[in-house]
Amino acid sequence: MKSYRKELWFKTDQRRDYINITREVQQAVDDSGVQEGLVLVNAMHISASVYINDDERGLLSDYDKWLEKLAPHAPVDQYRHNDTGEDNADAHLKRQIMGRDVTVAITEGRLDFGPWEQIFYGEFDGRRKKRVLIKVIGE
Amino acid sequence: MKSYRKELWFKTDQRRDYINITREVQQAVDDSGVQEGLVLVNAMHISASVYINDDERGLLSDYDKWLEKLAPHAPVDQYRHNDTGEDNADAHLKRQIMGRDVTVAITEGRLDFGPWEQIFYGEFDGRRKKRVLIKVIGE
């Protein structure tokens, strides 16, 4: 069994952002030499997500508005987590909706995807350096 | 390490539907010959889910009503994704609540499940052909 590990680093300009990382994940699979197996892709920080959905500008805007409705950032004093001096409690909630990680099948060396699947890094408390982990296992 | 791949196809009569696929996943595990390992089951389309919960009619109705409350289908012009001519933005949101994929342990050739776990295909924009991927790895 082969295994391979890689980190991707991000520092977004805005608090929230949605970044397509599909190409970087396929590159990691290529570098691993794995033909049949699984790749795990996960946010290493707990106020961010990795998820799979469409790379369509309107949808990204819909997600952002919807997440703000389900778990609003302000007023920050509605959250007990923010009593610690943080202002990112909402980001920990948003991340649970969108998920921490995805697992993708690798078949004949390729991400085994349907027609529109794209892997995204969802940032909910950015403007600082944060990481995604890619772990490949297989043969 | 063994690996095995199978697709399941669906075309639901209604826009939204919830279909128990546990038997088909166990069959794929049987066909793989894997005794110890993992099976990944994921929607290959981004307006559908694979999730694990109870096969109880009342609960399926509760999920459907609840998802409509959290991410309503209408009015369709509330979503920027629908400016593209689609009317399924809500389905992309519902799918994030219910999840894209599940990973299940295989122990002694069986799905290693608690007493009530059942694998479901959750369709949020049906009435057309769509797929689920089953990928088994192990020994």
Add this chain to the structure above:
Amino acid sequence: MKSYRKELWFKTDQRRDYINITREVQQAVDDSGVQEGLVLVNAMHISASVYINDDERGLLSDYDKWLEKLAPHAPVDQYRHNDTGEDNADAHLKRQIMGRDVTVAITEGRLDFGPWEQIFYGEFDGRRKKRVLIKVIGE
């Protein structure tokens, strides 16, 4: 390929609770002897979650309040699942928000985690014996 399986048992005093199980999962990885691979950790019951986030008391209180807002327990007769005599329909909904399982990379024998990642068992219908499954695969 090695594989290893372990169950954790819980019986919470309250209906809802959030329990840090990171140490127990690392112990299972140690016991497995796996240096490079994946560990799947999942609730074996469908009214509970396994998720990764911060071990901070304020945040746990925020999650609890937020989940009650998104999927309230009472009135119990708002849910068709509760027509069966159950009163836990809300727990099946809350569990979908927080997720059933997490998959974690194992690198050099350790859970390959960012600085604040902690694995939690989220109980939404406790006061009875329930289980979590840990499955390790790798080499």
